[in-house]
Amino acid sequence: MDSTDLQIIICGSAGDGTIAAGDILKRAMARAGYKVIAFDLYPAEIRGFGKCVARVRVTTEQVYSLKRRSDVLVSLDDSHAIEHVGEVRDFGAVIFENAPIARLGEGRHMSAHVKPGQIPYGLAQREVCERATSSSRSRNIVVLGFLAQMYGLPVAAFHEIIADKFKTKAAVVGESNIRAFDAGFEAAGAYFKLDDVTLGPPSHVAEGADTVMMTGNGAVVQGCLDAGIGTFFGYPITPATTIMERLAVEMPKAGARLLQTEDEISAIAATIGAGYAGSRAATATSGPGLALMVEMLGLGVMAEVPCVIFVSQRGGPSTGMPTKTEQSDLNLAVFGGAGDAQRIVLAPTNVEGCYRCAGKAFELAEKFQTPVVILLDLYLSNRYETVVFSKDNIFEPNCSKGVKTQDPGQAYQRFQLTDDFVSPRAVPGEAGGMHTVTGLEHNELGRPSDSAEMHTRMSAKRHRKLEGALAHPDLNICKRFGDEGPVDVGILAWGSTFGESLEAMMAAQAEGIRCSAMKVVMLSPLPVDPIAGFLADCKEVLVPELNYEGQLANLVSGQLGRPLSRLNRVTGAPMQVEEILEQVRALAKGRAAA
Amino acid sequence: MAKGTHHVIIGIGIAGNRAAEILRERDPDCRITMITMSRLPFYNRYDLPKVFRGVRDWREILVDPPAHYDKSHITLRRDSRVTNVDGQRGTLTFAHNEEIGFDRVVVCTGGSGYLPEDLTDYRHLMNGFATFESAMTVYELLPEGGRVVMLGGDMIGLDLARTLLETGYRVTLVVNDYTFWPHRVAADQRGKYLEALERLGIEVHAGAKLESVKEGPKGMPARCLVFEDGSEVFGDVVMPFCGLVPSVEFMLSSGVDIERGLLVNPQLRTTNERIWAAGDVCQIWSAEENAYRFYYGWNNVRAMGEVAARNMTGEDEPFVSIGDEELYLDKGGHIASPFWQHD
Ligand SMILES: Cc1cc2nc3c(=O)[nH]c(=O)nc-3n(C[C@H](O)[C@H](O)[C@H](O)COP(=O)(O)OP(=O)(O)OC[C@H]3O[C@@H](n4cnc5c(N)ncnc54)[C@H](O)[C@@H]3O)c2cc1C
Numbered sequence: 001m002d003s004t005d006l007q008i009i010i011c012g013s014a015g016d017g018t019i020a021a022g023d024i025l026k027r028a029m030a031r032a033g034y035k036v037i038a039f040d041l042y043p044a045e046i047r048g049f050g051k052c053v054a055r056v057r058v059t060t061e062q063v064y065s066l067k068r069r070s071d072v073l074v075s076l077d078d079s080h081a082i083e084h085v086g087e088v089r090d091f092g093a094v095i096f097e098n099a100p101i102a103r104l105g106e107g108r109h110m111s112a113h114v115k116p117g118q119i120p121y122g123l124a125q126r127e128v129c130e131r132a133t134s135s136s137r138s139r140n141i142v143v144l145g146f147l148a149q150m151y152g153l154p155v156a157a158f159h160e161i162i163a164d165k166f167k168t169k170a171a172v173v174g175e176s177n178i179r180a181f182d183a184g185f186e187a188a189g190a191y192f193k194l195d196d197v198t199l200g201p202p203s204h205v206a207e208g209a210d211t212v213m214m215t216g217n218g219a220v221v222q223g224c225l226d227a228g229i230g231t232f233f234g235y236p237i238t239p240a241t242t243i244m245e246r247l248a249v250e251m252p253k254a255g256a257r258l259l260q261t262e263d264e265i266s267a268i269a270a271t272i273g274a275g276y277a278g279s280r281a282a283t284a285t286s287g288p289g290l291a292l293m294v295e296m297l298g299l300g301v302m303a304e305v306p307c308v309i310f311v312s313q314r315g316g317p318s319t320g321m322p323t324k325t326e327q328s329d330l331n332l333a334v335f336g337g338a339g340d341a342q343r344i345v346l347a348p349t350n351v352e353g354c355y356r357c358a359g360k361a362f363e364l365a366e367k368f369q370t371p372v373v374i375l376l377d378l379y380l381s382n383r384y385e386t387v388v389f390s391k392d393n394i395f396e397p398n399c400s401k402g403v404k405t406q407d408p409g410q411a412y413q414r415f416q417l418t419d420d421f422v423s424p425r426a427v428p429g430e431a432g433g434m435h436t437v438t439g440l441e442h443n444e445l446g447r448p449s450d451s452a453e454m455h456t457r458m459s460a461k462r463h464r465k466l467e468g469a470l471a472h473p474d475l476n477i478c479k480r481f482g483d484e485g486p487v488d489v490g491i492l493a494w495g496s497t498f499g500e501s502l503e504a505m506m507a508a509q510a511e512g513i514r515c516s517a518m519k520v521v522m523l524s525p526l527p528v529d530p531i532a533g534f535l536a537d538c539k540e541v542l543v544p545e546l547n548y549e550g551q552l553a554n555l556v557s558g559q560l561g562r563p564l565s566r567l568n569r570v571t572g573a574p575m576q577v578e579e580i581l582e583q584v585r586a587l588a589k590g591r592a593a594a
Numbered sequence: 595m596a597k598g599t600h601h602v603i604i605g606i607g608i609a610g611n612r613a614a615e616i617l618r619e620r621d622p623d624c625r626i627t628m629i630t631m632s633r634l635p636f637y638n639r640y641d642l643p644k645v646f647r648g649v650r651d652w653r654e655i656l657v658d659p660p661a662h663y664d665k666s667h668i669t670l671r672r673d674s675r676v677t678n679v680d681g682q683r684g685t686l687t688f689a690h691n692e693e694i695g696f697d698r699v700v701v702c703t704g705g706s707g708y709l710p711e712d713l714t715d716y717r718h719l720m721n722g723f724a725t726f727e728s729a730m731t732v733y734e735l736l737p738e739g740g741r742v743v744m745l746g747g748d749m750i751g752l753d754l755a756r757t758l759l760e761t762g763y764r765v766t767l768v769v770n771d772y773t774f775w776p777h778r779v780a781a782d783q784r785g786k787y788l789e790a791l792e793r794l795g796i797e798v799h800a801g802a803k804l805e806s807v808k809e810g811p812k813g814m815p816a817r818c819l820v821f822e823d824g825s826e827v828f829g830d831v832v833m834p835f836c837g838l839v840p841s842v843e844f845m846l847s848s849g850v851d852i853e854r855g856l857l858v859n860p861q862l863r864t865t866n867e868r869i870w871a872a873g874d875v876c877q878i879w880s881a882e883e884n885a886y887r888f889y890y891g892w893n894n895v896r897a898m899g900e901v902a903a904r905n906m907t908g909e910d911e912p913f914v915s916i917g918d919e920e921l922y923l924d925k926g927g928h929i930a931s932p933f934w935q936h937d
Contacts, residue, residue: 090660091653097690098673104692111674111690116635117660120673122690192727194633194652 004034004200007057007067008147010140011084012076014043014050017140020165021076022054024144028161029058030213030386032154033202038384039066039574043323051080056384060203064350064499066383068576071197072151074143076125078110085110090117093150093195095143098122119195121150123187132183133176141177145184150191151199210389216354216380219387220284220310221246223358225254227395230279232258233270235289238322239378240312243284264289268296268309272371275300275307276437278400278427280362284310287329288319290373294336297371299439301341301462304415304423306365306372306400310358313377313495315572324572325378327495328547333373334524334555342463344368345524346475347375349498351385353521359395360475367399367472368465369425375523377546379574380496394474400425403433413444417457421465466525477522478530481505483514488588490538491517492531492564494552497544497575504580513588520552528559535562540587542567544580598623600695601906602686604676605702605841606630607639608892609873611657612899613700613906618666620907627669627694629676634726635660640892640936642729643757650733652726676703679848681866700870700902701845701856705838708772713745713834716807719817720745720832723754735816735831736763743768743819743829745804748775749921749933751835752791759795766827767791768819769800772836776890777921777931787921790929799827807832840875840888853877857886860912862902870906872898878913889915892936 008025012018019040026038037057043050057066069089075081075096088094096110106112114120123146125139132142141162148155159178166174214222220243224232232251234244244260251258261267267283274281285293290311300307313329315321333345344364348357354376361372403412403424414435416423423444426433436446441458443449470477482505489508493501498519505517518534520527535541535556542565543553550566557564567583569575601617603610606628617626630636634652641655649655663670675689679699687693707722721735722728736742741764744751752774755765767773769788779787788798802821810818815828840855850864851857855877862870862878873895877886889898893916901913917932924930 099689100691102691104690106692106694109688109690109692111671111688112669112692114672115660116663116670120633122673192730194727 004058004060004198005063005067006059006072006151006197006199007055007070008072008074009070009084009087010054010056010074010076010143011081012052012140013080014052016052016076017138018052018076019054021074021140021144022056024141024158024161024165025054025147026056026058026384027213028154028157029056030211031161032157033211034058034060034386035062035203036213036384036386037063037066039379040382041323053080053084058199060200064502065577066574068578072147072195074147075110076140076143078108082110082113085113085115085118088115088118090115091119091196093119093121093197095121095123095146097125097139099124099127101126121146121191123184128183128187129180132179135176138177138180141180142184142187145181145186146188148181149185149188150193151197153199155185210391211386212389213384213386214351215242215382215384216348216351216376217242217312217382218246219351219354220358220374220376221250223355223395224282224362225250226355226393227359227362228280228397229282229362230256231271231274231281232256232283233261233267233274233281234258234283235261235264235267235285237264237286237289239314239381240284240286240289240310242381243310243312264292265296268293268307271307271309272296272300272303272305275305275365276303276428280308280366281306282308282310282362284312286312286314287316287332290329290332290336294332295338297343298337298339298341300371301337301343302339302439302441303437304369304425304462306362306369308358308361308365308372308374310374310376312381313375315570321572323378325496325574326546326570326572327377327497328551328570329375330494330523330547330551330555333375340459340463342466343370343524344372344466344469344522345375346372346521347495347523348380348521349493349495349519351380351383352387354380355387355389356394356475357521360472363396363399364469364472367401368422368469369401370462370466375495377496383496402426403430405432411445414446415442415444415458415461417444417461420468421461422468470522470525470527475521476519478518478520478527480516480518480530480534482509482516484516486537486539487514487516488539488591489513489515489584490534490541491515491580491584492520492534492541492543492552492556493517494520494523494545497546500575500577501544501580503577504584507577507581508584508588511585513584515584515588520556523552523555526555526559531556532560535560539591540565542580542583542587544568544575544583546570546575598625599697600625600627602694602696602699603628603702604679604686604699605704605873605875606632606636606670607702607704607873608895609704609899609902610700610702611636612896613702613872613903614666614668616900616903617907618668620904625669626667627671627696628663629671629674631673631675632725633673635663635670635672637726639724640753642723642726643754645726645729645733646757646761646763650730655726676844679845679869681848681850681869684868696868698868698870698906700872700899700906701864701875702871702873702899703841703844704874705840707834708836708839709834710770710772710836712804713807713836716832719807719809720834723750723833723835732831732833737830739763740830741766741815741828743817743827743832745832745834746770746772746775746836748772748835748837749777749931751833752929753934754835755791755796756794764797765795766797766799766829768804768827769798770836774921775837776888776933777919779921786923787929790923790927793927794929838874840877842875853886855886855888861905861910862898862913863905870902872902889913891917891919891933893917
């Protein structure tokens with residue numbers, strides 16, 4: 001059997017090197033040609049406290065989510081890992097420290113919790129590490145060596161990635177970690193493999209494409225850079241901070257500018273200012289930051305200023321659950337603010353989508369002269385996937401509808417009413433492009449006007465110009481997967497939950513249920529026609545979302561008038577494939593019974 | 595966690611497993627913890643030779659499915675070695691530094707293969723056969739039609755030999771004092787049993803004393819045994835089968851009496867009233883023989899597990915040995931033993 005689907009959880013305490021081990025594991029497997037999806041959970045607490053979990057799924061076929069059941073659990077700290085032992089499937093493996101220094105009370109050791117169907121591998125992680133490196137620091141690397149021997153993971157790739165990881169430190173650090181890896185590898189030679197976990201050869205990578213592994217936030221950064229971002233203003237907030245951190249390193253290299261402002265309001269204000277000045281400008285925040293930004297966002301809509309706002313959602317409301325994932329800012333992103341402030345909102349569903357949406361957001365913002373919100377969530381922002389990028393830049397450098405040479409006798413109409421509702425745009429300093437801009441309702445010249453007719457026409461202009469966004473090239477605003485034509489159950493999903501939905505759909509099909517799934521990437525304006533077509537084909541429609549009420553379900557049923565079944569979870573964790581599948585089964589069965 | 599008395603069973607072999615069944619039956623509310631050094635749940639060791647007949651997945655020799663333990667509310671602790679039992683405090687300690695409490699404990703740790711002093715230098719050149727892992731290792735080391743050299747040849751080894759011969763391998767038996775263990779065969783009887791082994795196809799090497807075991811030269815089988823008379827025997831794998839030594843080291847500071855095994859009264863209680871023992875690990879007082887003695891074989895070991903568990907839960911019954919203990923030749927002239935009979 002050549003196909004591989006191996007999921008490993010590494011769990012430890014902050015400071016144990018859990019996330020670092022997961023990082024090396026996923027990078028090594030990606031380097032060796034496997035597809036990887038990974039997601040880390042780490043606490044907000046300081047070193048020495050709190051649990052860290054790295055989950056890495058390694059496959060040969062494309063998959064879209066993490067599995068509910070892992071094949072292997074590695075414990076670097078039983079006090080945290082014990083609660084994850086139930087996630088390991090029968091005949092999978094549990095690897096733990098079998099020579100702890102401190103005396104343990106009853107039940108505090110992993111051996112008390114490994115299920116009878118799982119295989120326990122006690123390993124003297126600390127001792128093995130100390131023998132190899134004179135310190136126990138690299139226990140996390142010892143267990144990687146152990147895994148490599150047990151499951152035939154690619155040793156050369158691990159050596160390369162470990163060397164790479166520590167290349168900024170003194171040479172002895174890298175060397176000692178390679179020794180730790182080799183010691184773990186050798187130690188595993190004394191173990192007889194009793195679990196049924198296997199690894200097949202890696203999949204083939206197409207030529208002319210680059211396979212890289214990155215997080216959703218990493219892909220956003222790459223998308224911004226490839227699209228030629230000129231300016232970024234931001235204020236740190238989990239889980240969006242890494243976007244700014246990475247851009248702060250990369251933008252200066254490209255001659256672009258980044259400023260950390262004093263708060264989110266300044267960040268959006270400055271972003272709108274830069275967008276107005278003609279720069280490709282962006283900011284990044286989370287739900288609480290967006291809540292502060294919406295007033296200025298209204299200005300962006302009214303003044304028709306291109307700008308991009310990346311929003312990575314977390315548990316809310318208010319400060320909520322900063323390190324947990326949720327999809328509860330759809331309403332805020334689509335509707336937030338005063339007045340009829342229509343804007344473009346995109347929600348990518350995977351890491352590759354983060355890249356594409358990030359770059360396309362600048363094109364859309366420029367083309368339709370409006371703020372564009374990109375909605376991510378913590379799970380998507382932080383999860384790693386192997387992504388195959390085309391070697392060519394796929395983004396248009398300039399999509400602005402420029403001002404034609406002006407008739408000297410005619411005043412420039414910044415908000416001219418045109419057939420496609422998009423006005424020619426001049427940037428400050430452009431000859432003949434002098435105009436007024438305000439947050440007040442205005443006439444075509446930009447001068448304040450509160451006439452009923454003007455407000456009606458301008459409102460229509462601001463709304464209707466966005467219809468063109470539905471046909472923007474090279475952007476899947478929504479897409480249907482699975483069975484064509486009439487189906488028993490359709491799954492309508494958005495954002496990170498779509499991966500699980502797609503896997504649930506495939507599982508349902510395998511069970512003989514006629515099933516389709518549609519991802520909705522453009523949440524505003526909503527692609528009503530294709531969604532209506534999809535709904536018409538589905539006897540039942542399920543909308544799984546990580547929010548309490550069903551914000552997408554409300555949006556879609558509000559616009560299309562069709563009642564939808566909802567599956568809502570606010571656990572702070574990603575949706576489970578099995579949960580969706582169960583609902584699909586129930587709906588299919590209900591239909592069959594009816 | 596179930597309430598009630600906490601019964602701990604160290605060892606999940608035949609004795610330990612039978613004890614668990616009886617404890618659960620007689621005390622549905624008690625807490626049962628079973629401990630083993632093995633990574634696998636209880637499997638039938640008598641089935642280990644089957645790896646040569648194509649059974650290479652340990653799941654096929656499990657006695658109970660993994661779900662059995664949860665269903666019976668038994669906490670199964672594998673890959674866990676007990677290093678000390680404190681009968682006074684009612685605690686035991688693991689090699690992994692955890693301490694747990696118990697109300698009563700039954701020690702069912704069996705025995706491990708005995709290696710006579712003169713063979714210990716060659717340990718690294720020999721393979722055991724006590725676990726699934728070691729059985730698989732031997733299987734992997736043996737080339738098709740390869741030869742196993744057995745040193746001693748106790749009844750465990752001879753059982754394996756029968757399977758090896760039937761599956762196309764070859765066996766050489768180097769006879770010593772432990773051949774036919776645990777049966778005590780009188781000197782004048784040995785010849786007929788050795789002949790029976792030869793009839794089976796085993797090459798019997800008797801007489802000359804073993805001088806050394808070494809790696810075979812290039813192009814020859816992996817092992818070479820040199821005898822005092824200068825003769826050499828080659829084999830792909832060398833396996834000592836010289837009986838068992840009871841696994842009692844971890845009990846040395848427990849305060850209970852130990853001779854070779856844990857000394858128990860006929861009710862299988864040790865000299866500490868919280869500690870019981872059953873199976874190959876214990877030496878049971880025999881009033882008849884006025885001595886402590888071992889009883890071997892599936893039926894005896896199982897009965898011991900049962901008796902210990904019954905007595906731990908209020909009975910006061912002596913262990914009564916089950917079955918014959920003599921080696922014999924069956925009607926066809928084949929070697930046969932009650933030791934080989936099991937459910
Ligand atoms: C391959 C093979 C074939 C055999 N064939 C036969 C046969 O044909 N007929 C026959 O009568 N007998 C046979 N035997 C012997 C038979 O298996 C034993 O007599 C019987 O298993 C003894 O049972 P027991 O319950 O006393 O202990 P065992 O089955 O030996 O079990 C001992 C248990 O104790 C555990 N243990 C030991 N020390 C510790 C410690 N310190 N901490 C925690 N756990 C510990 C072990 O992990 C194991 O679970 C064979 C043995 C083997 C290995």
